Amino acid sequence: MSIFESFGLRKVINASGKMTALGASAVSNEVAEALKQASQDYVDIEEMMEYSGKAIAEYTGAEDGCPTCGAAAGIAISTAAIITGKNLTLIERMPDSEGLRNEIIIQKGHQVHFGANIGQMVRIGGGKVIEVGSANKVEADHIEQAITDKTAALLYVKSHHAVQKGMQTIETMMNIAQKHNIPFIIDAAAEEDFKMYIKIGADIVIYSGGKALEGPTSGFICGKKELMEACRKQYKGIGRPMKVGKEGVAGLLTALKQYASLEDNAEDQIERMTQLNQSLEEVEGLTCSIKQDEAGRAIYRAQIEVNADKTGMSAQELLNRLETGNPAIFLRHHYVNIGILSVDPRPLLKGQEAIIANTIKSILREG
Structure with missing residues (x-):
C-alpha cells in the first residue's frame, strides 16, 4: 500500500x-534518500543557496544559478530580478513596478495556460505583459516594433502548450533582444537539454526540477551571474512566499548530479x-x-x-x-x-x- x-x-x-496536478515525477532512491537526510538536518540557507547556484552553473554551463520551488516561481523571480536588479528597496516594492522599466514582450501564441497563466507569473514578478502578433501568426516586426524604453525583457515559452505554428523562433527573438541590448528569457520548464539554451546565448533559462530532471517538486534558473545574484536576492521580496526548502534543494542537486547517467x-x-x-x-x-x-x-x-x-x-x-x-x-x-x-x-x-x-x-x- x-x-x-x-x-x-x-x-x-x-x-x-510529468504533470504538476499528479505530483510531477516519482524520484529515484538516491533523490528520495537526499530528501530524507536533508529533512533531518540543518543548514545555513543563504550559504546553501549560493552553493546551489554554483552547482546549477556546473550542470548547465551557465555563469550562475538559482534554485526555486518550481518553474512558475522561476518566471516570477526572473521577472522581478530583471526589473529590480539587486536593489533591496526595489525588491521590497515588487510587484509594484510603476515608473520602472517593466514591460515583458511575449508572442501571443506563447501566452498560455499550463495549470496557471504565464502572464500572471510575470505580473507577480512586477512585469507588464506585452503580447505581440496573433495567436497563430507572429512576425519579427511585431516583436521589434513593441520594444520601447519600458521594455525590460523578451520572454520565449518553449512548451507543448504553446502554439507551434506561425511563431518566431528562439534564434530570431534572441537576435532581436541582443540587437536592442535587452535580456532574453526562455521558459524551458519541461525541456530535457539543460545546456542548449545557455550555449546559444540566452540570458536566463528556467527549468522545472520535477519534469525531465525527475527530481522533487522544485525548479531552477540559470544564466548570467549578475542576473542570478539578483534572482537569489528576490527571496527577500516576492520570492519569500515561494521559497524552496533545504529538502527541495538537496533533492534537486542530487537529481542534477545523476541526470547525465539517465x-x-x-x-x-x-x-x-x-x-x-x-x-x-x-x-x-x-x-x-x-x-x-x-x-x-x-x-x-x-x-x-x-x-x-x-x-x-x-x-x-x-x-x-x-x-x-x-x-x-x-x-x-x-x-x-x-x-x-x-x-x-x-x-x-x-x-x-x-x-x-x-x-x-x-x-x-x-x-
Whole structure:
C-alpha cells in the first residue's frame, strides 16, 4: 500500500505525463534518500543557496544559478530580478513596478495556460505583459516594433502548450533582444537539454526540477551571474512566499548530479506503447498509433482515437470513467474535444500499460 492509499486516497496510475496536478515525477532512491537526510538536518540557507547556484552553473554551463520551488516561481523571480536588479528597496516594492522599466514582450501564441497563466507569473514578478502578433501568426516586426524604453525583457515559452505554428523562433527573438541590448528569457520548464539554451546565448533559462530532471517538486534558473545574484536576492521580496526548502534543494542537486547517467529510453517507450496499442486493436471504434511529442522531445506516446458512433462512448466519457475509477487512471487529454486520448509511458510503473488497456476494454464492454 502506498503512503497516499494509507491516507485513504485512491491509487493513481499516471499516464498523463510529468504533470504538476499528479505530483510531477516519482524520484529515484538516491533523490528520495537526499530528501530524507536533508529533512533531518540543518543548514545555513543563504550559504546553501549560493552553493546551489554554483552547482546549477556546473550542470548547465551557465555563469550562475538559482534554485526555486518550481518553474512558475522561476518566471516570477526572473521577472522581478530583471526589473529590480539587486536593489533591496526595489525588491521590497515588487510587484509594484510603476515608473520602472517593466514591460515583458511575449508572442501571443506563447501566452498560455499550463495549470496557471504565464502572464500572471510575470505580473507577480512586477512585469507588464506585452503580447505581440496573433495567436497563430507572429512576425519579427511585431516583436521589434513593441520594444520601447519600458521594455525590460523578451520572454520565449518553449512548451507543448504553446502554439507551434506561425511563431518566431528562439534564434530570431534572441537576435532581436541582443540587437536592442535587452535580456532574453526562455521558459524551458519541461525541456530535457539543460545546456542548449545557455550555449546559444540566452540570458536566463528556467527549468522545472520535477519534469525531465525527475527530481522533487522544485525548479531552477540559470544564466548570467549578475542576473542570478539578483534572482537569489528576490527571496527577500516576492520570492519569500515561494521559497524552496533545504529538502527541495538537496533533492534537486542530487537529481542534477545523476541526470547525465539517465539512459535514453525511447526504444522502451515505443515497445511498451506498441504492446498497449496491439491490446486495444480488438476494440471496434478505437484507432491507435504512436506519436512523438509535439515539441519535438524524445517522448513517444500511444494515441487513441475514439469513434463514439462505434464504441458507444465519447472520448470525454471514457476519460471520466477512467479518472473516477479506483485505481484512478489519468490519460493525456489535450485533444479530448476531438476524440483523442494519449498514454504517456514515462511515468508508468512496470505493467501499468496492461492495466490501462484492460480497464479501457472493460469500460467499453460495460458501456
